[in-house]
Amino acid sequence: MTPLGGRDLEWPLMSYPDERPRRLRKSERLRAMVRETTLTPASLIYPLFVTAGNGIRREIPSLPDCYHLSVDQVAREAEVVEKLGIGGVILFGLPSAKDPVGSEGYADDGVVQQAIRAIRSVCKELLVVTDVCLCEYTSHGHCGVVEQGEVQNDPTLELLSRMAVSHAKAGAHVVAPSDMMDGRVGAIRDALDAAGFAGLPILSYAAKYASAFYGPFREAADSAPQFGDRRGYQMDPGNVREALREVRLDVEEGADILMVKPALPYLDVIRAVKESVDRPVAAYNVSGEYAMVKAAAAKGWIDEERMMREILTSIRRAGADVILTYHAKDFARRA
Ligand code: PBG
Numbered sequence: 001m002t003p004l005g006g007r008d009l010e011w012p013l014m015s016y017p018d019e020r021p022r023r024l025r026k027s028e029r030l031r032a033m034v035r036e037t038t039l040t041p042a043s044l045i046y047p048l049f050v051t052a053g054n055g056i057r058r059e060i061p062s063l064p065d066c067y068h069l070s071v072d073q074v075a076r077e078a079e080v081v082e083k084l085g086i087g088g089v090i091l092f093g094l095p096s097a098k099d100p101v102g103s104e105g106y107a108d109d110g111v112v113q114q115a116i117r118a119i120r121s122v123c124k125e126l127l128v129v130t131d132v133c134l135c136e137y138t139s140h141g142h143c144g145v146v147e148q149g150e151v152q153n154d155p156t157l158e159l160l161s162r163m164a165v166s167h168a169k170a171g172a173h174v175v176a177p178s179d180m181m182d183g184r185v186g187a188i189r190d191a192l193d194a195a196g197f198a199g200l201p202i203l204s205y206a207a208k209y210a211s212a213f214y215g216p217f218r219e220a221a222d223s224a225p226q227f228g229d230r231r232g233y234q235m236d237p238g239n240v241r242e243a244l245r246e247v248r249l250d251v252e253e254g255a256d257i258l259m260v261k262p263a264l265p266y267l268d269v270i271r272a273v274k275e276s277v278d279r280p281v282a283a284y285n286v287s288g289e290y291a292m293v294k295a296a297a298a299k300g301w302i303d304e305e306r307m308m309r310e311i312l313t314s315i316r317r318a319g320a321d322v323i324l325t326y327h328a329k330d331f332a333r334r335a
Pocket of ligand 1: 131143179214223286
């Protein structure tokens with residue numbers, strides 16, 4: 001056997017029968033001891049969908065075991081999530097009314113603003129993250145202001161900034177812009193700083209792809225675009241160097257955590273982002289990824305728990321420090 005000491009360029013020449021990797025796979029205790037990737041509920045963020053009204057707890061057909069919750073119910077759900085040791089929740093809103101500029105998205109008494117206050121009044125540790133985007137609040141379903149049939153970048157920044165500040169005022173711990181307008185992280189950072197929230201972190205959806213995997217979410221959040229699609233602002237699935245450019249711009253503009261979305265079809269992007277920045281990396285295990293597992297499990301074709309663990313482990317192994325996932329409660333219950 002050649003010793004490794006001091007020779008980092010040359011591997012010792014060793015192979016079967018001296019090498020037997022199976023020795024370390026003999027028992028669960030042994031496997032657990034040498035496991036390279038582990039995951040705890042503290043790294044997870046669970047998405048919640050807040051709807052107008054009272055006493056509402058309605059299962060979302062496209063996302064089994066996830067619910068539309070009115071403000072009173074969302075606080076109860078958040079308590080359950082907190083007790084499970086899950087790191088945080090991310091809030092999405094289904095407003096009572098939509099208009100072309102998404103006014104309810106930045107109203108002080110909007111559903112998300114109310115939900116933040118309700119959750120903060122009962123949960124002392126759970127992190128409340130908010131999704132900052134107009135698509136759930138606009139009548140046309142796009143993530144920005146539409147003029148001449150096009151989503152306008154710069155006029156949208158002002159509205160996103162107002163939304164982020166209104167979430168901060170209601171008590172959000174982290175804001176997460178998901179719209180993919182150019183310059184939005186910088187605009188939101190400036191607005192937060194000016195409003196006295198210099199200490200509030202931004203989790204930016206930095207590399208967000210125009211993906212078919214958002215299908216079930218758009219049904220859940222009633223946010224499908226009424227014309228066209230999002231390819232004019234979300235990223236093209238073929239690109240990875242562009243993801244690094246988006247990440248660099250967001251870091252320069254003040255993002256604290258960088259997110260890649262979706263997760264499973266973009267594990268290489270998660271890895272590339274992890275290697276390119278010295279900030280925490282998040283990944284969104286999106287609605288379509290979850291729905292596929294649930295649908296196959298309902299058919300009896302897969303072992304749901306094992307598949308969930310394998311998927312979340314793979315996202316973590318690729319480099320995600322934080323994972324947003326609809327599996328969070330299931331994972332935590334069985335952790
Ligand atoms: C809002 C937003 C979307 C998701 C998160 N924030 C939908 C979209 O961009 O169309 C998708 C989340 C999921 O699919 O689980 N822009």
